[in-house]
Amino acid sequence: MTKSLFLLPGDGIGPEAMAEVRKIIAYMNEKQDGGFITGEGLVGGSAYDAHGQAISESDMSKAMAADAVLFGAVGGPKWDAVPYEVRPEAGLLRLRKDLELFANLRPAICYPALADASSLKPELVEGLDILIVRELTGGVYFGEPKEIIDLGNGQKRGVDTQVYDTYEIERIASVAFELARTRKNRVCSMEKRNVMKSGVLWNQVVTETHKRSFSDVQLEHMLADAGGMQLVRAPKQFDVIVTDNLFGDMLSDVAAMLTGSLGMLPSASLGAPDGKTGKRKALYEPVHGSAPDIAGKGVANPIAMIASFAMCLRYSFNMVAEADRLEKAIANVLDKGIRTGDIMADGCRQVGTVEMGDAILEEFASL
Amino acid sequence: MTKSLFLLPGDGIGPEAMAEVRKIIAYMNEKQDGGFITGEGLVGGSAYDAHGQAISESDMSKAMAADAVLFGAVGGPKWDAVPYEVRPEAGLLRLRKDLELFANLRPAICYPALADASSLKPELVEGLDILIVRELTGGVYFGEPKEIIDLGNGQKRGVDTQVYDTYEIERIASVAFELARTRKNRVCSMEKRNVMKSGVLWNQVVTETHKRSFSDVQLEHMLADAGGMQLVRAPKQFDVIVTDNLFGDMLSDVAAMLTGSLGMLPSASLGAPDGKTGKRKALYEPVHGSAPDIAGKGVANPIAMIASFAMCLRYSFNMVAEADRLEKAIANVLDKGIRTGDIMADGCRQVGTVEMGDAILEEFASL
Ligand SMILES: CC(C)[C@H](C(=O)O)[C@@H](O)C(=O)O
Ligand SMILES: CC(C)[C@H](C(=O)O)[C@@H](O)C(=O)O
Numbered sequence: 060m061t062k063s064l065f066l067l068p069g070d071g072i073g074p075e076a077m078a079e080v081r082k083i084i085a086y087m088n089e090k091q092d093g094g095f096i097t098g099e100g101l102v103g104g105s106a107y108d109a110h111g112q113a114i115s116e117s118d119m120s121k122a123m124a125a126d127a128v129l130f131g132a133v134g135g136p137k138w139d140a141v142p143y144e145v146r147p148e149a150g151l152l153r154l155r156k157d158l159e160l161f162a163n164l165r166p167a168i169c170y171p172a173l174a175d176a177s178s179l180k181p182e183l184v185e186g187l188d189i190l191i192v193r194e195l196t197g198g199v200y201f202g203e204p205k206e207i208i209d210l211g212n213g214q215k216r217g218v219d220t221q222v223y224d225t226y227e228i229e230r231i232a233s234v235a236f237e238l239a240r241t242r243k244n245r246v247c248s249m250e251k252r253n254v255m256k257s258g259v260l261w262n263q264v265v266t267e268t269h270k271r272s273f274s275d276v277q278l279e280h281m282l283a284d285a286g287g288m289q290l291v292r293a294p295k296q297f298d299v300i301v302t303d304n305l306f307g308d309m310l311s312d313v314a315a316m317l318t319g320s321l322g323m324l325p326s327a328s329l330g331a332p333d334g335k336t337g338k339r340k341a342l343y344e345p346v347h348g349s350a351p352d353i354a355g356k357g358v359a360n361p362i363a364m365i366a367s368f369a370m371c372l373r374y375s376f377n378m379v380a381e382a383d384r385l386e387k388a389i390a391n392v393l394d395k396g397i398r399t400g401d402i403m404a405d406g407c408r409q410v411g412t413v414e415m416g417d418a419i420l421e422e423f424a425s426l
Numbered sequence: 427m428t429k430s431l432f433l434l435p436g437d438g439i440g441p442e443a444m445a446e447v448r449k450i451i452a453y454m455n456e457k458q459d460g461g462f463i464t465g466e467g468l469v470g471g472s473a474y475d476a477h478g479q480a481i482s483e484s485d486m487s488k489a490m491a492a493d494a495v496l497f498g499a500v501g502g503p504k505w506d507a508v509p510y511e512v513r514p515e516a517g518l519l520r521l522r523k524d525l526e527l528f529a530n531l532r533p534a535i536c537y538p539a540l541a542d543a544s545s546l547k548p549e550l551v552e553g554l555d556i557l558i559v560r561e562l563t564g565g566v567y568f569g570e571p572k573e574i575i576d577l578g579n580g581q582k583r584g585v586d587t588q589v590y591d592t593y594e595i596e597r598i599a600s601v602a603f604e605l606a607r608t609r610k611n612r613v614c615s616m617e618k619r620n621v622m623k624s625g626v627l628w629n630q631v632v633t634e635t636h637k638r639s640f641s642d643v644q645l646e647h648m649l650a651d652a653g654g655m656q657l658v659r660a661p662k663q664f665d666v667i668v669t670d671n672l673f674g675d676m677l678s679d680v681a682a683m684l685t686g687s688l689g690m691l692p693s694a695s696l697g698a699p700d701g702k703t704g705k706r707k708a709l710y711e712p713v714h715g716s717a718p719d720i721a722g723k724g725v726a727n728p729i730a731m732i733a734s735f736a737m738c739l740r741y742s743f744n745m746v747a748e749a750d751r752l753e754k755a756i757a758n759v760l761d762k763g764i765r766t767g768d769i770m771a772d773g774c775r776q777v778g779t780v781e782m783g784d785a786i787l788e789e790f791a792s793l
Contacts, residue, residue: 134620143623143626146620148620148621152621178546178547178550178658178659178660179545179546179547179658180545180546180547183545199566199588199621199622200621202585205622205623206623207623207626207627210591210592213592214591214592214593215591215592215627216589216590216591216592216627217588217589217590217591217622217623217624217625217626217627217628218569218587218588218589218623218624219587219588219622219623219624219625220585220586220587220588221566221584221585221586221587221588222583222584222585223583223584224577224581224582224583224584225577225580225581225582225583226581251672251675253501253513253515254515254519254566254567254672254675255566255572255584255586256510256572256573256574256584256585256586257584257585257586258584258586259510259574259584260574260582260583260584261584283676284675284676284679285679285715287654287676287677287679287680287683288679288680288682288683288688290680291545291546291658291680291683291684292545292683293545305618305621305672306676308618308621308651309650309651309654309673309676310654312651312652312654312655313654313655313657313658313680315655316654316655316658316659317658321655348652
């Protein structure tokens with residue numbers, strides 16, 4: 060069985076990080092009959108530079124057809140002035156929407172070797188292992204109207220619409236509950252039901268879904284602002300957090316930063332299982348952005364991208380042993396004190412992107 | 427000249443905290459010709475219990491007529507099931523909206539005596555002094571449509587609308603720039619212009635307002651998710667942060683928690699200066715909530731409420747010396763190691779709400 064991967068390295072440090080994943084894929088194909096077939100396309104600013112779109116129709120078709128998409132990062136000051144419709148992020152948002160990748164899984168884990176790198180006190184983050192399940196195809200990201208209206212008299216009006224339907228909340232809640240069962244069996248749902256009607260509905264539907272099908276899982280509700288606080292105060296209280304697109308964007312970034320391992324955190328964006336084949340469309344990307352300031356210098360940390368590929372092995376190809384092995388390789392390399400600049404610490408050896416990729420591959424091969 | 431204060435203690439620990447402010451007002455009237463006249467009303471769950479509304483028309487009129495409103499806190503599990511329109515928060519939201527309190531000032535300062543109480547490493551928060559300027563009468567809190575629609579087939583749709591007009595952004599940006607001039611002269615504006623049209627407009631209008639009238643102030647733009655990260659990573663990089671209603675809600679809670687002083691942080695919500703008198707409507711409230719779990723036990727920390735009164739002295743009555751003195755009294759009491767349970771530390775003396783209020787009043791009287 061072949062496994063098709065479509066690679067979209069994107070902008071900034073995306074291509075450098077992706078190159079390290081490509082080495083791992085090549086190794087798996089050669090030494091382990093990995094059976095991966097890869098294609099590659101353009102997304103974000105680099106796509107805009109090439110053909111004036113944040114992603115081309117042809118690359119969209121390839122992404123649609125692939126078993127999984129590996130995505131680097133998009134954006135940078137170079138494209139700050141391009142029209143809204145073709146800004147770099149539009150490519151990513153279109154992929155999420157058209158592939159119906161409604162479930163964004165963002166683990167916030169603290170690698171033991173990096174507990175000191177967190178801005179939080181080590182005892183608060185050591186062993187931290189949260190999974191943020193963010194709704195990714197709805198909410199204020201896609202709701203209509205979304206426009207700027209000219210009101211005359213020099214006045215404009217910016218409008219965005221937050222919309223959630225019952226089925227959208229149900230399916231993301233179900234994903235969260237299912238994943239909780241494989242973990243500590245606890246879900247915390249976050250919204251602003253005291254201010255938003257979509258939050259009221261969110262709260263109701265999560266509650267009903269829980270009652271109907273997942274009453275064995277422990278469920279808690281928290282206002283999203285209080286949730287942000289609690290993440291900073293005592294992050295280890297959480298197991299799975301389920302929340303909407305915008306709150307998920309904010310909260311997962313805060314959670315990522317807590318771990319001190321921002322350059323290390325992967326994410327998976329999954330669609331619904333296909334009725335016939337059971338396959339789900341999927342895209343894997345680092346939580347970090349395109350980091351234009353360090354792009355092209357060979358110093359970017361490729362770990363988040365590699366760890367995203369590990370998630371791909373796990374969720375798209377059910378290659379659980381290989382995923383475990385790749386994650387273990389990352390942890391071991393960190394334990395050996397090999398570090399990129401962003402996670403450098405006393406007594407460690409600082410390396411560049413390529414050496415970090417080499418070290419992980421070597422470790423992976425030896426496990 | 428009399429100064430009229432309208433007190434709305436609200437729910438949970440609100441009344442206990444307010445009682446400590448009342449002692450300070452009484453002292454100032456008696457010993458210093460403070461000239462305060464106080465009235466008192468009901469808001470939130472306690473108002474609902476009394477007359478089925480989150481605030482009565484008569485209390486709204488009194489709030490409108492007062493020079494300043496002192497607000498405690500609202501909400502609690504007791505009222506979780508009341509209809510959306512009369513939930514406790516509706517009282518607060520109506521006050522903000524009808525009094526046109528568009529500018530919410532939320533200082534996030536780290537009291538030196540409490541640097542260890544932060545979950546962040548002390549060196550990251552020692553001396554922290556951020557001012558979050560949050561837009562308070564617009565955005566997704568008030569935009570229409572805001573509704574739950576029954577779509578049939580067991581499907582509902584929750585809708586909220588984020589709306590910002592040019593003038594709303596201009597006036598809040600101006601407040602931020604003006605306040606920055608009295609501080610470190612730096613403003614960071616946060617939005618999600620890469621996803622939201624209101625964010626695009628926000629960014630443009632802040633940029634234009636800066637160019638037109640405040641080019642002496644240093645201005646930076648940051649995406650709100652990155653802003654949440656940076657608050658956790660290196661909060662001292664910020665001076666004034668200006669942002670919309672919902673992002674401000676989230677970010678100010680994160681910032682408050684960083685300081686380790688959540689029970690200590692005040693806020694001011696200000697309207698525009700009146701064309702004739704120059705007076706601005708104002709409401710002062712702690713950043714913390716109603717803390718129903720500890721309500722009625724006499725253990726709540728009254729400092730945020732007292733510090734909110736200090737902001738009232740400063741912004742509504744231009745009593746700068748008295749405001750400074752009250753803030754100094756709070757800092758001195760903390761330096762003496764007097765602590766409520768929430769900020770208790772080794773070697774300190776734990777006291778209840780009333781003793782803390784007494785200690786601050788005594789210190790205030792002695793300065
Ligand atoms: C790049 C941007 C559109 C995106 C988002 O807001 O979702 C990013 O911040 C993320 O979290 O994946
Ligand atoms: C009580 C609630 C409506 C309020 C808000 O969301 O604005 C609170 O969280 C705040 O920050 O003042």
